[in-house]
Amino acid sequence: MKTTLATIIRCAIASFGLLLVSTSAMSQDVIPLDTIVILQSGACEMGCPVYRIVIFADGDVLFQGRSRVRRTGAALTKIDPDRVQQILERFKQIDFNRIEDIYGLHGTGCTKTLPDQPIVILSLSTGGFSKTVTHHRGCVSDVSKSISLLEDSIVKLSNTGQWAKAQWAK
Amino acid sequence: MPIDRAAAITYATKFWNRACDDEKIAITPGWLPLADQRKHMHAPASDGWEVFFVATPTTKETAVFRRTVNGVVEQKPHVVVTNDQLDDCTHYVSRCVVKEGIKVTETFRANELITSLIAADSTKVLAERVARDEGQKIIDSSIFKPGDIIGFYNKSKGDRYSHSAMFTGPATSTPGVVGGLTCHSSCRFGGLTKDWNGDADDGWFLYELDGQSYTLIHFSEDDAALMPSTMKWLAGWWQVDKRFYFVEERGSARSTTRKPSSARETQHGDSRAYLFQGKDQVTFIWRSLHGGGAIQVETWAAGINDQTTVKVQIGSAQVVARRMF
Numbered sequence: 001m002k003t004t005l006a007t008i009i010r011c012a013i014a015s016f017g018l019l020l021v022s023t024s025a026m027s028q029d030v031i032p033l034d035t036i037v038i039l040q041s042g043a044c045e046m047g048c049p050v051y052r053i054v055i056f057a058d059g060d061v062l063f064q065g066r067s068r069v070r071r072t073g074a075a076l077t078k079i080d081p082d083r084v085q086q087i088l089e090r091f092k093q094i095d096f097n098r099i100e101d102i103y104g105l106h107g108t109g110c111t112k113t114l115p116d117q118p119i120v121i122l123s124l125s126t127g128g129f130s131k132t133v134t135h136h137r138g139c140v141s142d143v144s145k146s147i148s149l150l151e152d153s154i155v156k157l158s159n160t161g162q163w164a165k166a167q168w169a170k
Numbered sequence: 171m172p173i174d175r176a177a178a179i180t181y182a183t184k185f186w187n188r189a190c191d192d193e194k195i196a197i198t199p200g201w202l203p204l205a206d207q208r209k210h211m212h213a214p215a216s217d218g219w220e221v222f223f224v225a226t227p228t229t230k231e232t233a234v235f236r237r238t239v240n241g242v243v244e245q246k247p248h249v250v251v252t253n254d255q256l257d258d259c260t261h262y263v264s265r266c267v268v269k270e271g272i273k274v275t276e277t278f279r280a281n282e283l284i285t286s287l288i289a290a291d292s293t294k295v296l297a298e299r300v301a302r303d304e305g306q307k308i309i310d311s312s313i314f315k316p317g318d319i320i321g322f323y324n325k326s327k328g329d330r331y332s333h334s335a336m337f338t339g340p341a342t343s344t345p346g347v348v349g350g351l352t353c354h355s356s357c358r359f360g361g362l363t364k365d366w367n368g369d370a371d372d373g374w375f376l377y378e379l380d381g382q383s384y385t386l387i388h389f390s391e392d393d394a395a396l397m398p399s400t401m402k403w404l405a406g407w408w409q410v411d412k413r414f415y416f417v418e419e420r421g422s423a424r425s426t427t428r429k430p431s432s433a434r435e436t437q438h439g440d441s442r443a444y445l446f447q448g449k450d451q452v453t454f455i456w457r458s459l460h461g462g463g464a465i466q467v468e469t470w471a472a473g474i475n476d477q478t479t480v481k482v483q484i485g486s487a488q489v490v491a492r493r494m495f
Contacts, residue, residue: 043257047328
């Protein structure tokens with residue numbers, strides 16, 4: 001009986017913990033101070049812009065253009081906390097903490113994989129929750145499409161779109 | 171140095187999935203000499219370490235040091251070059267072309283290599299920025315040979331050549347059979363790719379993308395020379411259906427819709443053909459002078475007595491070419 005009660009208590013604590021993570025991680029009101037969003041967009045065969053974006057809780061944004069982008073090297077910008085909140089909201093909309101870790105290429109969950117698309121590594125740490133999704137943008141599926149839209153919105157909302165835009169040397 | 175297609179294919183067969191023999195890899199934005207990497211990762215060539223391009227569960231390929239000892243593959247734990255940085259396609263094609271005996275300025279920029287090959291005296295551009303089906307007509311003609319080069323032009327990616335590859339040939343000469351290619355970043359060799367990294371795309375056209383077109387560059391040094399006896403009756407003005415061809419003695423032709431008024435008249439025309447000598451025929455490969463458009467492969471029956479009319483095969487249709495002057 002004691003064991004059963006202890007088990008119930010442990011389950012209750014665990015459930016509360018999970019609830020706490022899921023609610024605090026995706027809260028609409030407060031941006032946890034440990035919040036970091038990282039988006040790394042990679043290369044593709046015919047040439048794709050390669051860059052990294054890091055977004056902090058206070059709205060600081062780091063951009064590193066690596067190749068085939070309008071701006072190469074590091075750049076810093078600042079966005080309104082509301083925008084950080086909007087980005088977190090987008091993560092919540094696609095149920096980021098429940099989707100698979102890998103989409104496309106050698107992952108599962110794609111009806112087919114389109115060629116010449118970059119792999120985007122997307123990480124979210126917030127409120128003690130942390131997750132990384134490796135996403136081949138050529139992966140054809142509803143989930144992949146929603147991840148692509150999330151990635152696009154991160155670039156747009158982080159005010160780095162003008163730097164991340166593709167540019168090729170002639 | 172005569173062209174050596176076999177040497178290029180032999181080289182490609184060895185190096186298609188590993189770093190080139192000049193011990194460097196093209197990365198964005200430049201060269202990565204492997205000497206420092208070997209020292210840093212304790213991977214000397216003398217111990218059998220080579221850089222291979224391998225697929226991982228999450229990325230298409232990365233460059234890693236590997237060697238095989240007693241049949242067991244060993245791999246260094248650290249990556250030499252990540253997928254993000256690999257950009258070795260044109261460097262590899264340049265090396266293949268050099269092995270083929272062609273003088274070319276080594277570069278890792280696809281646009282630079284392809285435009286220089288287009289301008290070179292040693293090449294014939296059989297198709298310039300055409301669609302896949304048009305390019306396949308040239309593959310079917312058997313004029314395009316292993317060791318020839320394909321440039322991938324992409325309108326949506328900077329309006330430029332963004333990739334290059336070397337043709338490895340079709341499995342058979344049956345019309346419609348897709349030939350293979352070899353390239354780096356990602357590494358491919360016609361027929362071998364899937365077993366290496368699971369990727370099935372290694373046809374000459376690679377894959378079809380919006381805005382992508384193909385330029386087929388043929389090295390002409392080992393083509394059979396056009397016979398003087400052929401050119402004696404072939405040179406000059408011909409009418410084929412509603413078009414007028416001017417066949418030049420040097421082995422090319424121009425096409426126009428404007429009827430010439432005399433044998434001495436020369437016109438620029440809107441299409442150009444290269445002529446190729448066959449056993450009993452001459453093959454014309456026509457392309458637009460403005461890029462794109464349709465490719466037309468014509469087979470002219472050669473060696474006939476009546477040299478004022480010639481049977482011409484255009485695809486499945488047969489027409490008669492008539493000498494004008």
